[in-house]
Amino acid sequence: MSRMNMVQALNSALDVKLAGDPDVLVFGEDVGFFGGVFRVTEGLQQRHGEGRVFDAPIAEAGQVAVAIGMGAYGLRPVVECQFADYIYPAFDQIVSEAARLRYRSGGEFNAPITIRAPYGGGIFGGQTHSQSPEGLFSHVCGLKTVIPSNPYDAKGLLISAIEDDDPVLFFEPKRLYAGPFDGHHERPAVSWDGHSKGDVPTGRYAIPLGEAAIAREGGDLTILAYGTMVHVALAAAEETGIDAEVIDLRTIVPLDIAAIEASVRKTGRCLVVHEATRTGGFGAELSALVQERCFHWLEAPILRVTGWDTPYPREFEWEYFPGPQRVGAAIRRVMAE
Amino acid sequence: MSRMNMVQALNSALDVKLAGDPDVLVFGEDVGFFGGVFRVTEGLQQRHGEGRVFDAPIAEAGQVAVAIGMGAYGLRPVVECQFADYIYPAFDQIVSEAARLRYRSGGEFNAPITIRAPYGGGIFGGQTHSQSPEGLFSHVCGLKTVIPSNPYDAKGLLISAIEDDDPVLFFEPKRLYAGPFDGHHERPAVSWDGHSKGDVPTGRYAIPLGEAAIAREGGDLTILAYGTMVHVALAAAEETGIDAEVIDLRTIVPLDIAAIEASVRKTGRCLVVHEATRTGGFGAELSALVQERCFHWLEAPILRVTGWDTPYPREFEWEYFPGPQRVGAAIRRVMAE
Amino acid sequence: MDGEGTLRLHIPGARFRPGDRPDFSYLRLPPAGAAPRPPVDAPAIATRDLAFGLVRTLDDDGVAVGEWNPGLGADELVRGLRTMALVRAFDERMFRAQRQGKTPFYMKCTGEEAVATAQTYALRPDDMCFATYRQQAILVARGTPLDEMMGQIYANALDPTKGRQLPVMYTAKSRGYFSQSGNLATQFPQAVGWAMASAYRRDTRIASGWIGDGASAEGDFHQALVFASVHRAPVVLNLVNNQWAISSAQSVAGGEESTFASRAIGYGIPGVRVDGNDYLAVFAASRWAAERARSNHGPTLIEHFTYRAAPHSTSDDPARYRAGDEWERWPLGDPIARLKLHLVRAGAWDDGRHSAMLRAVEADVAEADARAQALGVHGDGPHHDPLTMFDDVYKDMPWNLREQRDELAALPGRAT
Amino acid sequence: MDGEGTLRLHIPGARFRPGDRPDFSYLRLPPAGAAPRPPVDAPAIATRDLAFGLVRTLDDDGVAVGEWNPGLGADELVRGLRTMALVRAFDERMFRAQRQGKTPFYMKCTGEEAVATAQTYALRPDDMCFATYRQQAILVARGTPLDEMMGQIYANALDPTKGRQLPVMYTAKSRGYFSQSGNLATQFPQAVGWAMASAYRRDTRIASGWIGDGASAEGDFHQALVFASVHRAPVVLNLVNNQWAISSAQSVAGGEESTFASRAIGYGIPGVRVDGNDYLAVFAASRWAAERARSNHGPTLIEHFTYRAAPHSTSDDPARYRAGDEWERWPLGDPIARLKLHLVRAGAWDDGRHSAMLRAVEADVAEADARAQALGVHGDGPHHDPLTMFDDVYKDMPWNLREQRDELAALPGRAT
Numbered sequence A, B: 001m002s003r004m005n006m007v008q009a010l011n012s013a014l015d016v017k018l019a020g021d022p023d024v025l026v027f028g029e030d031v032g033f034f035g036g037v038f039r040v041t042e043g044l045q046q047r048h049g050e051g052r053v054f055d056a057p058i059a060e061a062g063q064v065a066v067a068i069g070m071g072a073y074g075l076r077p078v079v080e081c082q083f084a085d086y087i088y089p090a091f092d093q094i095v096s097e098a099a100r101l102r103y104r105s106g107g108e109f110n111a112p113i114t115i116r117a118p119y120g121g122g123i124f125g126g127q128t129h130s131q132s133p134e135g136l137f138s139h140v141c142g143l144k145t146v147i148p149s150n151p152y153d154a155k156g157l158l159i160s161a162i163e164d165d166d167p168v169l170f171f172e173p174k175r176l177y178a179g180p181f182d183g184h185h186e187r188p189a190v191s192w193d194g195h196s197k198g199d200v201p202t203g204r205y206a207i208p209l210g211e212a213a214i215a216r217e218g219g220d221l222t223i224l225a226y227g228t229m230v231h232v233a234l235a236a237a238e239e240t241g242i243d244a245e246v247i248d249l250r251t252i253v254p255l256d257i258a259a260i261e262a263s264v265r266k267t268g269r270c271l272v273v274h275e276a277t278r279t280g281g282f283g284a285e286l287s288a289l290v291q292e293r294c295f296h297w298l299e300a301p302i303l304r305v306t307g308w309d310t311p312y313p314r315e316f317e318w319e320y321f322p323g324p325q326r327v328g329a330a331i332r333r334v335m336a337e
Numbered sequence C, D: 001m002d003g004e005g006t007l008r009l010h011i012p013g014a015r016f017r018p019g020d021r022p023d024f025s026y027l028r029l030p031p032a033g034a035a036p037r038p039p040v041d042a043p044a045i046a047t048r049d050l051a052f053g054l055v056r057t058l059d060d061d062g063v064a065v066g067e068w069n070p071g072l073g074a075d076e077l078v079r080g081l082r083t084m085a086l087v088r089a090f091d092e093r094m095f096r097a098q099r100q101g102k103t104p105f106y107m108k109c110t111g112e113e114a115v116a117t118a119q120t121y122a123l124r125p126d127d128m129c130f131a132t133y134r135q136q137a138i139l140v141a142r143g144t145p146l147d148e149m150m151g152q153i154y155a156n157a158l159d160p161t162k163g164r165q166l167p168v169m170y171t172a173k174s175r176g177y178f179s180q181s182g183n184l185a186t187q188f189p190q191a192v193g194w195a196m197a198s199a200y201r202r203d204t205r206i207a208s209g210w211i212g213d214g215a216s217a218e219g220d221f222h223q224a225l226v227f228a229s230v231h232r233a234p235v236v237l238n239l240v241n242n243q244w245a246i247s248s249a250q251s252v253a254g255g256e257e258s259t260f261a262s263r264a265i266g267y268g269i270p271g272v273r274v275d276g277n278d279y280l281a282v283f284a285a286s287r288w289a290a291e292r293a294r295s296n297h298g299p300t301l302i303e304h305f306t307y308r309a310a311p312h313s314t315s316d317d318p319a320r321y322r323a324g325d326e327w328e329r330w331p332l333g334d335p336i337a338r339l340k341l342h343l344v345r346a347g348a349w350d351d352g353r354h355s356a357m358l359r360a361v362e363a364d365v366a367e368a369d370a371r372a373q374a375l376g377v378h379g380d381g382p383h384h385d386p387l388t389m390f391d392d393v394y395k396d397m398p399w400n401l402r403e404q405r406d407e408l409a410a411l412p413g414r415a416t
């Protein structure tokens, strides 16, 4: 066990896999000598050699295409996309190729690749350094999508992602790299030191994809969240004094539907929270699923608290961010019914 | 007035706009001399000149990028993407550029472009000639998405799309080009002749984006559909004998929320139908919206009938296609509650 | 604004359209044997002229001349001739099968058989090919049973894509043939990735990537060349310039402004332009590129200059967009006829043997077809069970797919 | 498998890393004046050598030599010198503003000022520029009030992007400056589209597109060249090779395998490689390309060979990845110092005037900054009203945005 922030935990996951599996390669923009703009790959090239960890041309489509080819050969490449906002040039390779390869080849070929990308807002990055595009990928069958909310999970989930035989999108809430963040930007920043999820084993361990975690048990309503919003939801639960159950989905595809159903059937109320824009976001899928499967248990409408349906505006970061005030207001609305 | 199938109606819309507005240009793969693989641009190059209607390199990203640049200059380009399945190479230009241009420039620049694409299944096209990607675009603020279900609407909506100052995705259900199709593939094909929506004015007329149409009035339940599924829903309503109200959304963004609310509050039941895969599809958004806004009116869960969460398999077209049998079964389930 | 000094937009088009009389005299075709053959370890810069010339070995009399003559034995050449003829017969039969409703779709490679056939024989059998839909000759040359290929086209129980893929979208891992994609150009950078993996593993296998003149306009073409260049990947990158992309002439992809082979220059990669209807030239250029790749001299881009004699696909009628007799007037001829002439002139072949061979390949195709059709055709099984459509989306089926499979299973007739 | 005859994966890297002593003697730098200047209507094929050479006019003594000497008058050169100095002073001040927390982010173009300055003066004022984040000199050269630019950086009430965009993501339609994107390379093919539109309309305005060495690996680079080539678009395509893309050397984008300028050859487009720190050379190459474009001779790709003296951005510390004194050892010098030397040698300038000019531009910047800061800085308004964040998503606000705006308006403090 060691104290790690999320960057260190991710670094440790890559380190463990590079050390343990010669088929694992890591590449992406600036990940080699420099160690990545968020330092997630720091020291890895030095430790494992430049044939294992290297800089890629700024060509996200090519990076993913090359990873698919490597995967078809039998390797397990891990690609870092410098920001999730820059994943779109690779969209065709991800959607038409990685996601389809196993299916269209009748199982002859597969794409055991992991695409990591720092993701989400909270750092004044504006619309091109703050996006949360998970909803898009959730609509593409054949892909798995993982979003950790803390160092312990981040490492265990990344190891599972790399070991997975299907293509995995691994979105890292960049605002959580250094510490948990509950949306109270006016308060001093908190580090992972002292947080229970900041205690991370140094060796290999895996957290299965598709299993949610109960971040907070409660009986009054269920909050479905992932990534940064887990911390916001926890803060809102405390601040409203409502006994909310906060479910950290961790993987949105495959989804832990059993955990969701069990919780909502228990509480009879449900709130969905994500940072991505609202319309067509993954919250819609969650709302639809809960409604379909728990209709007769529901005592109030399922509400969504999300980013507004606008690009992420740089200077109005905190007016945009779905923070504890907005989540708290929604909790009260759901409880009032 | 003239009898037109959907191909002719779309051709007429382009013809009217090319004739009336020198800023309108049409380009895309094979749209010039040949008139497009689905013949939508037939005769337009011959009539309006090769400077107005021309073949583009097979480079969807470049086509959209070039259209954005033309739009910034002041033109109104119309790009044909040969199949909606091939729109992904242009995803970054659509999502990061066309959709963001007005916003990020504070209104200085905009992208008044229209991207047309034949779309949906029913022609044994397999996974790369059958897709319905509208759900992805619905999650991208700044884009409008239109899906007509008949020749009359197709022409009026395409004219509105071209005249619109925002970027519009215009998906044309290719199975409807020649005639209405209700999923009864075992029956002889029907043409638009004799269908009331096959009577199309030859001149300019516009159907505003964002207004749904009531395809069938009814009191027992509301079916939300668009494109080919409008016809399937109508058939299922007849075959089940349930007095369903079928709403043809026509535009999914912006959405005619008023029409949806009014109908569901009247019927108390709602079914959502689309051909796209289920998870994360636009049906989830519709379900979430209806649930949020009509919760206390709902007498039964809102169900979704959609394509399965698999790629569109060529030989199992009719096992995949959400046809009248599946829609009918869902109608009965919703009514049984 | 229409006067002097204003700008003009250039719109490229086809040289000839229906009604025109095609005249290919504008093509500058250097004589056979003219191109020098640089050593396999020549720096890219020393190969630049190859990108603007045309590697040809067979002269008009069918005699092989010049440095690129690969010096293949008669047996090897007859094998190539037979494979090309087999591919052509296969294409004919499958095209007819589509007309008979036994498959919804088919695509022929008529006129281009030499390209994939000769390259395949220039590669090793376990080199990995990332092909498009017009390299069926790779599979045929590697001995894939024809009924297996037909199984894919008929979507019957033999189909390795389990009825999921459009006809001609083969996959054959054991034959070094990567799962084909319907999305143009995507396989080109994937081939580079496979080659990089092989180099990373210190393997000896190389990759071949394939793309069309039209598809080379996609961003993926550039992605492939960037990564191949930067990592000196052991890959042969083939661009088949068959003059057409459906109805669009190669000029729409930039082919009139420079050669496609010359695209390689800016990446420091040799670009070789080869007469794609000259079996020996294709073999020689492919072997040169393969040797380069295998000896760590990096990638090569080969432009195969050929002509799409066939319609684009069964969905298309070229009479609507191109002059009727272009193929007859195409100055580089028919690859089968040219190789036959060469063998005849060399005394290794004659009309009798040729006719017998043609009859034999047709019989092979007919027999394979009978076997394949016995296992079902499009719309008329036995097919894979429709419920298999839920397999292989993921390695393990998640709950939503299990539920959906059960829902379909419970529907009467498993139909919509 | 590790023996002889196995493949190897090439991994390019930087020549020098922290602790190394940079030695640029490996660069082949032809002497000033050596490159011939083809006529503006020369066919692309006749310009090929320019892609592998280096257009230079200023020799080591600051004397302008050779065919590319644009023969600019002293006034014009002093204007260029002043603009470059103004840009540098502006950069210094804004970099400090970031350190003081007045903006979250800033990017300098130090060492590269000649590139965008000289090109802008070689264009007409209404030609449309599709720039990246290191061409602030375009705006400065076109006389944009500095406090307006600072307004964007501070996101204050002056910001035309209404507080939405990352600092340095300018937009200035009236100055022929297209809305900047944070997404690399996207603007390159858009510039081509704008140029095509101008040609379609028989206008006389041309476009300039900009991209970095690193970003040229994106597919959009190829898209731009394909469309520019196919439609002979009136566009100047600029690739600024400043040796670095954040921490990655230009070799990671393929810069060691060939020149970036040579990428143009395969599209039949002239590629001109120019000493980007030689103001006169950049001006001359830009003017040549602009004249070509304006007289319907089509696009040109210019590779500006320069050096990123600045950190990538305020978020980055180059000491972690490059040798400390690379910039000092960069053999092509500092564009400001070189132009100054030229003017001094020509008797048109002296140290006194230079110092006075530097003081004057610093005062201009300081005054503009005072005016700008009075209107608010990052985190400390007056800004645009946060509710304006719902504007401009669409031309007309749809119901969902209206509802969301009302929801935010009703929240105490309009905060999360």
Ligand SMILES: Cc1ncc(C[n+]2csc(CCOP(=O)(O)OP(=O)(O)O)c2C)c(N)n1
Residues within 6 Å of the ligand: B029, B058, B082, B086, B089, C134, C182, C183, C184, C211, C212, C213, C214, C215, C216, C240, C242, C244, C245, C246, C308, C312
């Ligand atoms: C990304 C993408 N865009 C468009 C298409 C539709 N399409 C299929 S084949 C084709 C023409 C390709 O021409 P070329 O690359 O020259 O290959 P050829 O058919 O001549 O062998 C087009 C446009 C596609 N399959 N994928």
Ligand SMILES: Cc1ncc(C[n+]2csc(CCOP(=O)(O)OP(=O)(O)O)c2C)c(N)n1
Residues within 6 Å of the ligand: A029, A058, A082, A086, A089, D134, D182, D183, D184, D211, D212, D213, D214, D215, D216, D240, D242, D244, D245, D246, D308, D312
């Ligand atoms: C599509 C995309 N991918 C990645 C990034 C992140 N990024 C911003 S600048 C940069 C380096 C660009 O280098 P170069 O093109 O050489 O320009 P320079 O910074 O040297 O001017 C990177 C990787 C981005 N903005 N967009």
Ligand SMILES: [Mg+2]
Residues within 6 Å of the ligand: C212, C213, C214, C240, C241, C242, C243, C244, C245, C246, C308
């Ligand atoms: Mg072709």
Ligand SMILES: [Mg+2]
Residues within 6 Å of the ligand: D212, D213, D214, D240, D241, D242, D243, D244, D245, D246, D308
């Ligand atoms: Mg750079």
